[in-house]
Amino acid sequence: MPGVLLIHGTSPADKNDTLGPVLKNQPPPPQPLLQIAKYLSEREFAVLRYDKRGVGGNLTILDKNVCEMLQSMISFMTQGKP
16 A cells, blocks of 8 residues: 655644634634645545644643654555564
């Protein structure tokens, strides 16, 4: 099965790259990475997304090399293990 790793830009972003605040009784803000992930998943691609450190569901701030983290994700997708 083909796989895709979606990587954010430099701004603080959650795994969906939510553009703007979520407001009560308002339409949800655009979430481009969520839309891309759904589109690819519907076409049988494995899609890996992640919250940046300290953003979204990831409330930890760790001093780890981002390149190493991304390499681990790529390894997981290609071999099925970190």
